[in-house]
Structure formats: C-alpha cells, structure tokens
Amino acid sequence: GENVEQHPSTLSVQEGDSAVIKCTYSDSASNYFPWYKQELGKGPQLIIDIRSNVGEKKDQRIAVTLNKTAKHFSLHITETQPEDSAVYFCAAWLGGAGSYQLTFGKGTKLSVIP
Amino acid sequence: DAGITQSPRHKVTETGTPVTLRCHQTENHRYMYWYRQDPGHGLRLIHYSYGVKDTDKGEVSDGYSVSRSKTEDFLLTLESATSSQTSVYFCALRGEGGYGYTFGSGTRLTVV
Numbered sequence: 001g002e003n004v005e006q007h008p009s010t011l012s013v014q015e016g017d018s019a020v021i022k023c024t025y026s027d028s029a030s031n032y033f034p035w036y037k038q039e040l041g042k043g044p045q046l047i048i049d050i051r052s053n054v055g056e057k058k059d060q061r062i063a064v065t066l067n068k069t070a071k072h073f074s075l076h077i078t079e080t081q082p083e084d085s086a087v088y089f090c091a092a093w094l095g096g097a098g099s100y101q102l103t104f105g106k107g108t109k110l111s112v113i114p
Numbered sequence: 115d116a117g118i119t120q121s122p123r124h125k126v127t128e129t130g131t132p133v134t135l136r137c138h139q140t141e142n143h144r145y146m147y148w149y150r151q152d153p154g155h156g157l158r159l160i161h162y163s164y165g166v167k168d169t170d171k172g173e174v175s176d177g178y179s180v181s182r183s184k185t186e187d188f189l190l191t192l193e194s195a196t197s198s199q200t201s202v203y204f205c206a207l208r209g210e211g212g213y214g215y216t217f218g219s220g221t222r223l224t225v226v
C-alpha cells in the first residue's frame with residue numbers, strides 16, 4: 001500500500017512570508033496528489049491538486065510542485081495572511097484497478113502571525 | 115458542504131452503549147468513506163463503500179461496522195462504544211471518474 005509522510009507537523013510564519021509544506025510518498029504508481037485545508041471546527045476542503053503528468057500547478061497565492069523521481073510533492077503559499085492559518089493535509093492516490101482511496105499525511109498546523 | 119450532511123454534529127454517550135452516525139448525500143456519488151481524526155494521527159480510514167451494500171474495511175475498522183442500503187446514506191455504528199472511540203468522525207464522498215473527496219462537517223463523539 002501507499003505511505004505518505006508530511007513535514008513539518010507545525011509551522012509558524014510571519015504574515016506576508018512564504019510557507020512550504022512537504023510530503024513524500026512511497027509507491028511510484030501514485031498518480032494524483034491533492035492538498036486539503038481544514039479550518040477549526042470544519043471538514044477538510046480541497047484547495048489544489050496535481051496529477052503525475054504535471055510538474056507544477058498554481059492558483060493565485062498557492063502552488064504545488066511534484067518531483068516524481070524523488071517521490072515528493074510540496075505546497076507553497078506566498079504572501080501568507082492570517083486566514084491561511086489552518087491544518088493542511090497532503091494525500092496520494094495509488095492508481096490501478098481496485099484502488100478506491102486516498103492515503104493522507106498526518107497534517108501540518110500552519111499559524112500565520114499578524 | 116452542500117450535498118453532504120453528517121448527523122449528529124455532537125454526541126456524548128456512555129461506555130458500552132451502541133452509537134450510529136449518519137452520512138447523507140444528495141450528489142448520487144458512488145464512493146463514500148468514514149474517517150476518524152485524532153491529534154497526532156491525522157485522518158484514518160475506518161470503512162468505505164463503493165456502492166450499495168458494497169463495503170470494505172479501512173486501517174482502523176475494529177469496533178466499527180457500516181451499512182449502505184441506499185446510495186444516499188452511509189451509516190457508521192459503534193456496537194459498544196469505548197473511550198478510545200472518542201474522536202471526530204468525518205464522512206467523505208467521491209464521484210465516479212474523479213479522485214478528490216468532498217468532506218462533511220464532522221461529528222464530535224465523546225464516550226464517557
């Protein structure tokens with residue numbers, strides 16, 4: 001099965017600085033990598049995703065990069081704002097027949113200090 | 115999120131009592147999942163369903179059972195609740211042909 005490691009577990013940044021969260025996965029057959037943001041008291045929400053045939057994807061202040069050779073992917077948040085404070089989860093989808101689920105990292109608690 | 119509802123939102127129950135949590139969807143999605151979330155452990159899969167009456171175990175299924183008698187409802191049952199099952203439970207949906215999940219708002223369960 002797939003295994004996803006996420007680092008760091010907590011991250012504090014000053015407002016306006018950048019934040020980077022990194023994940024590694026174990027199975028080279030994984031082909032889809034989403035990132036979720038979970039605000040306090042709510043369920044996780046998909047914020048950006050990337051497929052294995054793409055190296056980078058951007059959406060305004062957030063971007064995800066994927067290095068298939070090294071089997072790692074990262075979330076980049078630029079110009080952080082207090083509302084970016086949340087728990088972020090990475091995940092990987094193991095492709096192939098009979099694959100039904102995402103495997104999640106353990107999460108990163110991001111705190112943006114005003 | 116619109117299209118997925120978990121009930122109840124909060125519940126306190128006593129050790130040894132049965133508890134059922136409900137996940138209801140209006141999206142007609144095939145795949146449904148139950149996760150528990152605990153500090154330091156992230157999201158751990160309990161059970162999932164890939165169709166009506168088709169379910170399978172996840173990594174932390176002991177002490178839990180599920181049922182899906184119709185597309186829109188996925189029930190999670192704790193047959194005899196224990197304090198170790200105190201947690202926040204999330205339901206998630208996935209549509210056919212896609213990989214991303216839509217999560218519900220969660221149920222906070224406390225077993226005393």
